[in-house]
Amino acid sequence: MQPSFQEFSASLSYKDVPPDALRVLRRSFLDTMGVAAVGSTQDMSQIAKKGATALFGAGGAGSARILMDGTKVSPTGAAMAGAFTVDSIDAHDGTSPCKGHAGSAVFPALLAVADAEASCGRPLDGKQFATLLAVAYEVSYRAGLAQHATCADYHTSGAWTAVGVATATAKLLGCNTTEIAHAAGIGEYHGPRSQMMRCIDHPTMVRDGVGWGAPSGVTAAYLAQQGFTGAPALTCEGEDAAEFWSDLGSRWRLVEDTHYKPYPCCRWAHPAMDAAAELMTLHEIHHMQVESVEIRTFHNATRLAGQTPDTPDEFAYAIAFPVAALIVRRQVGVSELAPETLKDPDILRISKATQLIDDEHFTRISVGKRWAQVTLVLKDGTRLTSEPRTPRGDTDLPLSDQDILEKFHLFSDPVLGSARSKRIADMCSEFDTLSTDQFGALLDLVLTDPN
Structure with a gap:
């Protein structure tokens, strides 16, 4: 008999989580902590931490440390500040069928609740935490699919991750199936029904809604x-x-649908970035040879535009500028997230000369996938056109474990130092095998001030 979502969540144990799902959770743990490390340096993260400290003092539920900061607040406050920290850098894991992200809400929320439980004398081990992650991801993905199928508006990830976080947290708190059902209902009802395209059209710090979905x-x-x-x-x-x-319990959406980002900006820009990088490498082009760029892509992606972003938020929801940055610098990493990069004359020259073309065919086929095609127009009149493509990191073009490890160190080492980063990476790669004391040590590494 098919279990209800609350029965599935209440009864799931570590032995029920398939090896492929555990591998995804290990990859996502590492990936998210790298994003959190560099995210902790952003203004958006600092503002959220000040808000959490002012509004969410620790109480009877125990104290929870803010991700990559260490300040003690309530688990709700730590979930909020942590989610905003991860969401401040648009490089965390995602799910194309839901057009959104789960890890940016799930990890900060469950780390906060786990820390609060430990402060009350109820510490978790790695197996328990992995089981909670599995519940949160699986419920979030399925709630997201249902929401997109039944609601006219395109809501942010905060709207449906609130349901997954509520369900997993209720399991952690020892709630029965009835209470888990109520937790999901409360989370869904009070979660942020924020409109994603509003932030696409007007990029600000509200981002993907997880900063309120997690708490x-x-x-x-x-x-x-x-x-x-x-x-x-x-x-x-x-x-x-x-x-x-x-098919809950027999099919794992978190295995099938989780993707990873090689670049710290909106996923919709990634196929164009991959295509541009491929053309530059294949034809051994220097950026000074490029006169202009044409990007054919699906309709919503053309709304990203972003030839001259003034803020990190506008950079995150742009295509033209990130593509130009990749053409000029051959990477979009930590240094490209620095404010001075937004004024780089070489990048701005190409970005301003980039045209986004709304392609009806790509719009029709960009369901669960994201398509783009790039043409580089050189100063001598040569036109170099890529094949139409979808982005690296999707399940059909996956990033390797080594790719994710290198991305983690690219983001984490400048903030946390190489030694601490290596300890986090080693422990994340086997977090589900850690004892209570060992998992507590991992919490100490990711929930304390990088400085």
Whole structure:
């Protein structure tokens, strides 16, 4: 008999999580911590930490340390500040079918609750934490699919990760199936139904909504534990959502759908970036040879534009400038996230000469995939056109474990130092095997000030 989402969540144990799912969770743990490290240096992260400290003092639920900072607040406050920290750098894991991201909410939220539990004398080991992650990812992905299928507007990831975070947190708190159902319902009802395209059109620090989705889910679970009601969560139990839950437990969406980003900007820009990089390398071109760039892509991607971004938020939701940065510098890493990069004359020259073309065919086929084609126009009149392509990091063009490790060190080493980064990387690669004391040591590494 097919289990309900609350039965699945309540009963899931570590032995039920397949090896492929555990591998994804290890990769995502490492990837997310690298993003969190560089994210902790951003203004958006600093503002969120100040807000959490001012508004969410620790109480009876225990104290939780803010990700990559160490300040003690409530688990809700730590979830909020941590999610904003990860979301401040658009380089975390994602799911193309949901057009969004789970790890940026799930990891900060569950790390916060795990730390609060430890402060109350109830520490977790790696197996317990892996099981909670599996629940949070699986429920989030399926709730996201259901929401996109049943709601007219395109909501941010915070809207559906609130459901997954609420469910996993309720499991951690020892809630029964009825209470888990109420937690999911509360998280869904009070979670941010924020419109993603608003931030695409007007980039600001609100980003992907996870900064409020993560604490909404945490708060929902604690409320449900105390008897607050809110079921049903329509993305989990509504009639229109049933098809997305029919294979729960036998099919793992987190294995099939999780992708990773090689670049710290919106996924919609990535196929064009990969295509441009390939042309530059294949034809051994120097950026001074490039006169202009033409990018054919799907409709929503053309709304990213971003020839002259003034802020990191505008950089994150752009195509023209990141493509130009890749053409000029052959990478988009930590140094390209620096404010002075936005004024680089060589990058601006190419970015301003980049045209985004709304392609009807690419719009039709960009369902669960993201398509683009790039033409480099050289100063001598030569036109070099790539094949149409989707981005690296999708499950059909996966990043290797080595790729993710190199990305982690690219982001983490300048902030945390190579020695601390290596310890985090080693422990993340086997976090689900760690004892209580060892997992506590991992928490200490990622929940304390980089300085």
